[in-house]
Amino acid sequence: MFAFIARIVVGHPWRVIAGWLVVAIAIIVFSPDLEDHTTGNNQDFLPTSFESIQAQDLGNEYFPATSGATGTLVVSRTDGAAMSPPDQQAAIGLATTLQNEKIPGVTAVTGSQQSFSPDGKVAALQVAFAGQPGDDIVNDAVPLVRTNATTALEGTDLQAGLTGNAAILVDSNSAYDDAENVITIATVIIILLTLGLVFRSPIIAVLPIVVIGVVFTAVRGVTAFAAELFDFEVSTSLDAILVVVLFGVGTDYIVFLLFRYREELRQGDIGDHALILSTRVVGRVVASSALTVIGAFSALFLAKLGSLNSLAPGLIIGVALMLVTALTLIPAVCAILGKHLFWPLGPGPEPKRSPFGPISRFVGHHPVVVVITIAAGLIVLAIFSTGYKSTYDTLDEMPSDTPSQEAFSTLSASLPPGALSPTQVYVKTPGPVPQDELATLSTNLSQVPGVASVTPPKLSQDGTAALINVILVEGPYTSEALDAVEGPIRDTAHSSMPDAEVLVGGQTSTLVDVRAQLNTDTSRVFPVAVVIVGVILGLLLLSVLAPINLLVCVGLTFAATLGALVIVFLHGAGYDGIDFSTPIVLYLFVVAIGTDYNILLAERLREEFKNGHSPAEAARIAISNDGPTVSASGTILALTFASLTLTGLENLQELGAGVAIGVLLASLVMAPMLVPGLSVLQRSAFWWPANKTKPPAADMDARVASAT
Known part of the structure; x- marks a missing residue:
């Protein structure tokens, strides 16, 4: 199929490029705006069966x-x-003005x-919006x-900063937009420098x-079509992740070819024959790699968590389009450019010395030493x-x-950090809410460890529902706050009015x-991803033991990578924790994208083994020829993802x-050693169950014939 x-x-080649241009322009012109299907509100990503969503509906x-x-x-x-006193009057007056x-x-x-606040340094005015965090009307408000508050306080010694869930989401979206710009610029520079150095060709x-820039735009358009057709929202982090995935994976596939x-x-094949052979051989590897991803x-x-499963369509569409690009558009461009592709120095002679030779x-000659040394190092990191x-x-x-972080810092210096976003306890009864039981509930909640204060109950207009705001001692997003709500606060709330x-x-x-x-999604996604990747590897390599070896290596690499993150960010940088989404996303990237290099080396090992070479000789040939490929590709991809560390967002820094x-x-x-x-x-x-099927290849004619 790949030869065809x-x-x-x-x-x-010209027809292929023309077809690509027509399709790309059509997608760009007629696709809806992906921003209309983007949200960062966690509530949009939870199933309706959860208590917090049911509470929101009641509210x-x-x-x-x-x-x-x-x-x-x-x-x-x-x-x-x-x-x-005049300052306090001005602060209260600000609420009236707004x-x-x-x-x-x-x-x-x-x-x-x-x-x-008790120390008189802060006034916390409450702002209620007509919608949920992430709604357009809220984002615009x-x-x-902020602007109107600043204008109203001009000429005074006061300043105002807006925080809370609405402002935090707006600032988060802005931060992601800035991050995308930083990532794009850094990625372009990285690719220009690394590919320029490796191939010595500006083209x-x-x-x-x-x-890939054109493909990225097309991917956003197709994803927007899918979001509109199947009525789903995507996370605000999708664009930033798509940039590095497409440029990283896409560059990998291009570099492989x-x-x-x-x-x-370099071995003397002629232009079109060499390109057809390369596309056939690498096409099988690239297709397998893409299918693995x-x-x-x-x-x-x-995953039932929308922030995770909403990433799947965009990433899958991106990799699929990148696969089609690698099999069609890139070879077409190479065919048109011909000998000019490697301008000005050409492909050059075979390198006389390469670190992958030794x-x-x-x-x-020493596989036991190599395997034990590498495995031991990975195990230490994995611990x-x-x-x-x-x-x-x-x-x-x-x-x-x-802005929202600065306002919160000012607030938490004088008031309990939990005042940023009170926990809401809703009560619903068939008839009027019993006042004595409601008072008992308030008293019990105020005595829960981790609770700073409880506001007086507020009744609904018909008297059948009540709302109690619980102010936590810790910030509303901290692990301590989550533990308090999950355990004693929910237990107390449920048991006080049975x-x-x-x-x-x-x-x-x-x-x-x-x-x-x-936690539930992780227990589902991890094993299923392993099975899917294992099946694809088995079909590619036509082997039972080889895929198992690769999966064990990838699993160990993931554990070692997570261990390295713990060393860098928890022990080194002193972070309180690593973003909750990092392990599962990291797992998928390491398992899927990291397997690309294993596939390239394993496929070359299999090719040389089937050509009749001994395992040691097959390893020598594979490492010598494809070691530079995976090292260059991996370095480019690693540097591309490392650009996420420049964004200023800790979750993207950790992922990158x-x-x-x-x-x-x-x-x-x-890939090149273990x-x-x-x-x-x-x-x-x-x-x-594969066996050697033929003696080592004797000449170039046989190889060209196999391509044509």
Whole structure:
């Protein structure tokens, strides 16, 4: 099949390119805007069976004025001193001013003497929005509240900062937009420099940037079509991840083809024949790699947490389009450019010295030493993964100069951090809510460890529902707050009024449910991804033991990578925890993308073994020829993901560092040394039930004939 595709593409390159342009332009012009299907609200990503979602629904029905997005407008003096009576009057007056301005999307701005902190340094005015966090009307209202508050305080010694779930989400979206720009610029520079150095050709350096840039735009369009057709939302992090996935994976596939093409030209093959042969051989590897990535990402569909399963369509569409690009558009461009592709120095002669020459001989002669040394090093790193600690504090993960972060810092210096987003306890009864039982509930909640205060109950208009706001001692996104809500607060709320429907909602309660669902999703996604990847490897390599070896190596690499993250961020940087989504996303990237390099080396090992070479000689040939390919590809991909560390967002920094470490381990250690070492140790059993089918290739004519 790949030989057929190669002959068609190389034989009709202009038609292939014209077809691509027509399709790409049609997608760009007619696709909906992906931004219309993007959200960062965790509640949008939870199944309706969870308590926090049911509490939100009850709040929407009985307390619509306070059940939407919320904000805390933190007013303080610019010099940090306690506010004087005139300052306090101005602060309360700010609430009245903003309320009277009738800002679109704002239902109420309130303040009273109870809004001031005990030390008199802060006034916490409450802002209620007409919608949920992430809604367009709320996102548009946040900057208006900030601007109008600043304008109203001009000429005073006061300043105001808006925080809360609405403002945090707006700032988060802005941070992701900035991150995408940083990632794109860094990725382009990385690809230009690395490919320029490896191939010494400006054309090859620019080629992936132009091609993948077009593919990225098309992927966003197709994903938007899918989101509109199947009615799903995607996470705000999708664009940033798509950039590095497409540029990373796409560059890998292009580099795989170019290395093999250059190898054939250096060995004396002619242009079109060399390109057809390279496309056929590499096409099988690239297709298997892409299917592995797609299969692993498909496991995300089993996750019920929307922030995870909503990543699957975009990533799958991206890799699928990149596969088609690698099999069609790239060979077509290469066919048109011909000898000019490697301008100005051409493919050059075979390198006289390569570090992979000695490595290949050492692996072939000392496989036991190689396997034991590498495995021991990975196991040591893997041990540190047991110290993994998660965090759900999305506010703390943003840059410290983020407006909502700065306002929260001012607030938490004078008031309990939990005042940022109170936990909401809703009560629903068939008739009027019993006042004595409601008072008992309030008293019991106030005595729970981790609770700073409880506001007086508020009744619905018909008297059959009540709302109690619980202020936590810790910040609403901290692990301590999550533990308090998940355990004693929910237990106390449910047991205090057993004959009523009592539901605990709010941001902290939502994160409690996210944490619970994430644990369930992880137990589903991990094994399914392994099975899918294992089946694809088995079909590619036509072996039983080889895929098992590769999966064990990949699993060990993932554990070692997570251990390295623990060392870097928890022990080194002193982070409180690693973002809760990092392990499962990192797992999929390391298993899927890291397997690319294993596939390339394993397929070359299998090719040389079937050509009649001994396991040691097959390893020498495979490492010598494809070692430079995986090392260059892996380095480019690792540097691409490492660009995430420049974003200022801790969750992206952790993901970027993790994937970079995992890819380097896979491309520099596992694929070119550990896997060949295992193949030498296990000899023919590694490829069972395959057998040697022919003697070593004698001439180039046979190889060209196999391509054509």
